[in-house]
Amino acid sequence: MKPYVVGIDIGGTNTVFGIVDARGNVIASSSIKTAKHSDVNDYINELSEALDNLLESNDAADKINGIGVGAPNANFFTGCVENPANLPWNGEIPLAQMLKDRFNVPVAITNDANAAAIGEMTYGVARGMKDFIMITLGTGVGSGIVANGQLIYGHDGFAGELGHVTVKPNNGRMCGCGRTGCLEAYCSATGVARTAREFLETRTDPSRLRDIPIEDITSKDVYDAAVLGDKLAKEIFQYTGDIMGRAFCNFIAFSSPEAIVLFGGLAKSGDLLMKPIQESIDRNIMSAFKGKTKLLLSELKDSDAAVLGASALAWEAR
Amino acid sequence: MKPYVVGIDIGGTNTVFGIVDARGNVIASSSIKTAKHSDVNDYINELSEALDNLLESNDAADKINGIGVGAPNANFFTGCVENPANLPWNGEIPLAQMLKDRFNVPVAITNDANAAAIGEMTYGVARGMKDFIMITLGTGVGSGIVANGQLIYGHDGFAGELGHVTVKPNNGRMCGCGRTGCLEAYCSATGVARTAREFLETRTDPSRLRDIPIEDITSKDVYDAAVLGDKLAKEIFQYTGDIMGRAFCNFIAFSSPEAIVLFGGLAKSGDLLMKPIQESIDRNIMSAFKGKTKLLLSELKDSDAAVLGASALAWEAR
Structure with a gap:
């Protein structure tokens, strides 16, 4: 198993993403503005480039086990974000597939609260x-x-x-x-x-x-x-x-x-x-x-919680 | 795997038990009065003898995969019935262990509604x-x-x-x-x-x-x-x-x-x-x-539902 996962938290304003190790340390993180692009393809382009940069500058490009995404109205089963009220895109957006196509690693997606629960279970007060x-x-x-x-x-x-x-x-x-x-x-x-x-x-x-x-x-x-x-x-x-x-x-x-x-x-x-x-x-x-x-x-640190939660999902992504 | 399981439904008035095959047919069933014995050991004695008779008369004594029990306040984890308001016994009664000692097969126990759910999932409208x-x-x-x-x-x-x-x-x-x-x-x-x-x-x-x-x-x-x-x-x-x-x-x-x-x-x-x-x-x-x-x-037949539900539990008993 590779040593890292990536967590991406998509909020209405910012998209925060980071590289996380198996002990829940956020090795490095960065962010882009979510609402800048009305076309989701442009958004994915910017996100992918920013994530590529982060991976390369941390010598982690080939060390990623998977990507976990927390986003409003995200459906774990379909990998789609469905009609998110707080995001600038409409309809069913196959976000998991779009990221899989770019990074060629397993991608799992769920809503923010589910991501937080998995984060808490993996790294926080609900361990065990x-x-x-x-x-x-x-x-x-x-x-x-x-x-x-x-x-x-x-x-x-x-x-x-x-x-x-x-x-x-x-x-x-x-x-x-x-x-x-x-x-x-x-x-x-x-x-x-x-x-x-x-x-x-x-x-x-x-x-x-x-x-x-x-x-x-x-x-x-x-x-x-x-x-x-x-x-x-x-x-x-x-x-x-x-x-x-x-x-x-x-x-x-x-x-x-x-x-x-x-x-x-x-x-x-x-x-x-x-x-x-x-x-x-x-x-x-x-x-x-x-x-x-x-x-x-x-027990999750506020600044890291969203990325940690999303990243925890990636350990089991297939 | 042996061809049959036993389902036992313990109600406040009657205890109904039956031999069930993998397709949900109740091969044979019988019952005793629950409230007759204020000592739970006497109750288990009568139940065991009645079940022995049923198994023998149906040539099923060595063909039992396990026993499933549905009872009020039954705890799946502990195998105990805990302070059941509608049964004549007090405290924590290790019902699963008592039956295991008698029949030397795995015994699982849960409350009646959970047994009904498992029965419905195994044999009824919730199949699949x-x-x-x-x-x-x-x-x-x-x-x-x-x-x-x-x-x-x-x-x-x-x-x-x-x-x-x-x-x-x-x-x-x-x-x-x-x-x-x-x-x-x-x-x-x-x-x-x-x-x-x-x-x-x-x-x-x-x-x-x-x-x-x-x-x-x-x-x-x-x-x-x-x-x-x-x-x-x-x-x-x-x-x-x-x-x-x-x-x-x-x-x-x-x-x-x-x-x-x-x-x-x-x-x-x-x-x-x-x-x-x-x-x-x-x-x-x-x-x-x-x-x-x-x-x-x-979709479960009323007369069989309780026994079927309890029996379904037995397929996975360990």
Whole structure:
């Protein structure tokens, strides 16, 4: 087996890629702008040249075992990115095949949350676990589910949309997916900002958050205020954690994971968020599962996580 | 490989067991009373003798590949039945080991819903499927989840408690598990009877169900009335199907199964229940999953299903 793999993380703004060794060290990495090219062929050309350069300057051109790609709406089974809302290309894009044609190594592709789960299992806090759920808390809420040591892709490659389970069956918030009451509408970074606006509009108690124009409030503002002891801001985290804990109880009833691992910007809120989640789980969990599932924070370094996760996929790519 | 397996289904009242061939034919079967013995050793003695007799009278004593057992609270990993509420024994009962000591063949054990899922995958409507969810609708709501062609047991052997996901976060009905708002409290046979009582008490419109003493109403009464065109009874099935469909949308977001297979008494309500469920799924499903997951009825014969399901487990027992 060759000593390295390549991980490519395709985000709406940047595409980050790196060379990774078997111990999870990112040997070298670089990036290009994703949105620069409206034609996906031009994009692949630029990406391939940039990756070629990175490989050559690190004497790694013939030492690559495979390439793993994390991208929105990526389908592991077909190797295609399908109608990605945040990328500049439409339809089914055979990204895995396009990269295989260029580099002549196996290429595997999956969505970002699945890539994060595999990264966590290969290099992070879920090492050695056969059953865990990765929850990514960013602009949206994503998930990667591992059971029996394998990622669950479902029959069509799209399993693990836990951001879109319904947590408020009645009178729930509109979600970006077109439905109402989804977990993502409450527990993403944007969901927390929406909660802040809702609390500020419907309540009259003082808060540091009232100094910020209401439409500009971000989850970071809520975090900053809560750290300074702002009562309303802390209640926003309580509210968010309560909903998340209830949802996690349902996830636990489904696959009884050893751990739920949180990753992403919002997860950095630490105890402000983790404590309310844990309390909500303890309050709402079915007795058969009580105290059995750990709530953990990702151990992957932020700057490397996306590339590491994608690269982990490449070790098993065929 | 030897030609037969044995399936044992341990229920609260009866223990049914049979000899099954590789094509899913139940060659012969018999049963004993489960609750007769307060000492589990006496129970195993009677069961073993009865099974010995069945094997000998069918010339099958040396032709058994293994034994599969379906039982409440059975743990696949430990081979134990753990504190079963509906069985007369307490604590952790090493049932698999006890049977292995008697028959000197591999014994595997799992809960009844998981056994049904394996039976459906081996002999029934889910043949060839790698991703499906089995929902058993009886006194309670049970489930067996198959992903990547494998049953999901979770890290502790207790995955698949889908009867206890929360479908009514606010003001939900008390559930047998001690929590409120569980799927089981609405969509089991007892749940349907509770809905009937709730509807009759809170509404004034006429119904055939008003001829039955309210505490005696069963889901079968509701079915009989609905078949005769009773409007309120039909609305009870609508209400039940709507809740079930919403819950199924969350299950689909989790594992994106090729099918959800319904089994058990209530599933025999046919279109009265299936149509509202399907309509609810179509109304509530996330667009990425629209029209992708089949809603199916079990194909296993009722009389054989439990034994078949348990026996299917035995082919892979070690």
